[in-house]
Amino acid sequence: MEKGSKELKVSAIKNGTVLDHIPADQLFKVITILGLKDCPNQITFGMNLDSKRLGKKAIIKVADRLFEEKEINKIALVAPDAKINVIKDFEVVEKKVLRVPEQIVGIVKCANPKCITNHQPITTKFETEFEDGVLKLHCHYCEKNTSSENIKIITEN
């Protein structure tokens, strides 16, 4: 059972996945990346909850669903410090650590306006790189970098 009055602002789930410590302003990007819009499960969102570390944080609880590592790691692009807790019978049975995937296919738009992927129906592809601790996406096509503050999530298709 989750403890602390802070956590109780969002109702507990019996089984499923809790995504905690999402920066409040990244909540909708996380929803898009995980495709939760089309998810039939019971989902609770909490936004602008107080957080010592983040100031304002968001939380997502998805009942009766486990995410594959490959799937969940994608949210490291916008919420690298998110905590992923797997819940069984109201207990945290597993804590998953996010790892930025080496390759990102789709999801993100290339920030270079002259990149072919912004003009033709082409799935984007990036290699992830860290430069002085800052995440950069290296476009497989135009070979330019998209830095983490410029990450735009593709919402269509």
Add this chain to the structure above:
Amino acid sequence: MPKSLISIHDFTKEEMLHVLSIAQEFEKNKVQPILRDKVIATLFFEPSTRTRLSFETASNRLGARVIGFSDAGNTSVSKGETLKDTIKMVSNYVDLIVMRHPLEGAARYASEVASVPVINAGDGANQHPSQTMLDLYTINQTQGRLTDIKINMVGDLKYGRTVHSLLQAMSHFEPDFTFTAPDELMMPQEYKDFLNAKGIPYRETRELEGNINDCDILYMTRVQQERFTDPMEYEKVKNTYNLTASMLAGAKENMKILHPLPRVTEIAQDVDDTPHAYYFKQAENGVYVRMAIIAYLLGYK
């Protein structure tokens, strides 16, 4: 997927040296119609007469036939056909595609949908690897080696893709760089980081005079208006450098001046008559190097 040449990174050091040695063979013996039964497409989605003529000459010298277009204006592309459809169709007709496109990454994408090798003849401000290969060829030809060369790169080092690719290709050969540029057009940090990581020395200067006498290669570039988004920035820097014959009095005997052409005001006409001018021969070398790239990608050499 057949082997393509999209970016200079697609070739290992060994492949570069191999292609350069094939080019030497072609320069010695220009008539080698080994591709008599082949068809090569030159698809120029944006015009570039110089590059297209060089590739078409190379193809013809190898005995291949050439089809294509020099401008996307009158083609199905202007009717909204996707790049994928154009490439799929053409790759069923020909044995190799040479393409130039205004958008960056277009050639990489084409190489992924094509069933034949693709040579990138320029994708926006991104890559133009055959230019880099002919630069390497010319440096080797004029200096008798590629290792331990002092290169002074002059002009637009910010937007100039030729200098970026040449810098990366030369990094295999222990070079020593000088970067001569106005403040607005200095070598971007990512390339300096690249050199730092490889321990390759470089220095930066604004002055051309005073940095001519100790280099082996003076690599001049044009400030290209089309790369600027701000016209004011272009006006400020377009005439920064003007190399004249009198400035070459103290240059090393082996020093050669290269330029990807076309030049505007950065090299005065009187430089052409000095023994240091090498840019026209450099352009000629482009044909042999492109013959070598085509023959290599088609598995003939």
